[in-house]
Amino acid sequence: MMDKAGGIRGQSVCPGKYARVERERRFLLAEPPTPATVTDTRVITDRYLAGTRLRLRRADFPDGSCERKLTQKVPISRPGGVQGLITNTYLSSAEYDLLASLPAVVLSKTRFSVPPLGVDVFDGPLQGLVLAEAEFTTDEEAQSFVPPPECVAEVTNDVRFTGGRLVETPRQDLLGCLAEYGLRPE
Template sequence: MTEGAGGVPEQQLLPGKYARVERERRFLLPGPPAPSAVTATRRITDRYLVGTRLRLRRVEQPGGESQLKLTQKVAVAGPGAVQGLITNTYLSEAEYDLLARLPAAVLTKTRFSLGELGVDVFDGDLRGLVLAEAEFAADEEARSFAPPAGCVAEVTDDARFTGGSLVVAPRPELLGWLAEYGLYPAGE
């Protein structure tokens, strides 16, 4: 077994019984989507458990239902849509509450669905950041995907725009990153 990017054995990048290969591309947008284009809206709270590769997620649906899950992401270093391996476990409210007691860095966002795109509009210190994300089942799908209309830049290969990096980014740093792409949040 040889090691691939990031020290992850290459054979582990194949879909398996528990983990699947995560393929996604991310794009910076200048602002939230037009309400007329939105097909679904969800509030997301992500808790990145300190010292782990684990993320605890609460997805709140408009009707009051919540989806709770624990996710492990094993990243690979290198360019392109293949981000690494992802494993999800769905949780009960009691399981979520127990895990939510662990130390974590937290971010919140609203996710808008627009066809094959999820557009995240961030809150708190990340306000002003709008990221569109598309996920793919195969490499060719990812390569042939056209960036969304109004896209400022593709940031798939910019590790600063991953959840694990954003959750710990101080606001002045985020503003600097956005400025590098010609974005300046209103009121800043």
């Protein structure tokens, strides 16, 4: 909940010049998108820095370019598309390398842009998980969004499908979570 000062009650971070409200809805898909529907692709490695709310991200694009950023996410416990506050800082290669030396848990995925969705196909112990998200600028946009038919189930309010939780999810637990939604990846 926002307080009178525009901050999130109980948190020390306020939206404004640096932090912005993050609005997104998340959906499970039974399979990756078909290549004909994909407009962009990148391989993402997320390092969740131990003991913090910080994520170090490296996104590698097919043309050889790379984007590196440090993100702080301050979640709020409110159902719906508002996930909390997010702050991003873009990094040089040297800055990224220095921060990457800190203790972290890591997950990797390939993100496919399939407008209006970003579709993540996970690697490693999360293989078989296909998670789509749509981002919005207003609460009204988030509430009125009608997901495409390939979305099997909405998991926006299921914290088990947030990056910070997924990175620590053992494979057997993931398979159990997916089975609850009628999905059984190989």
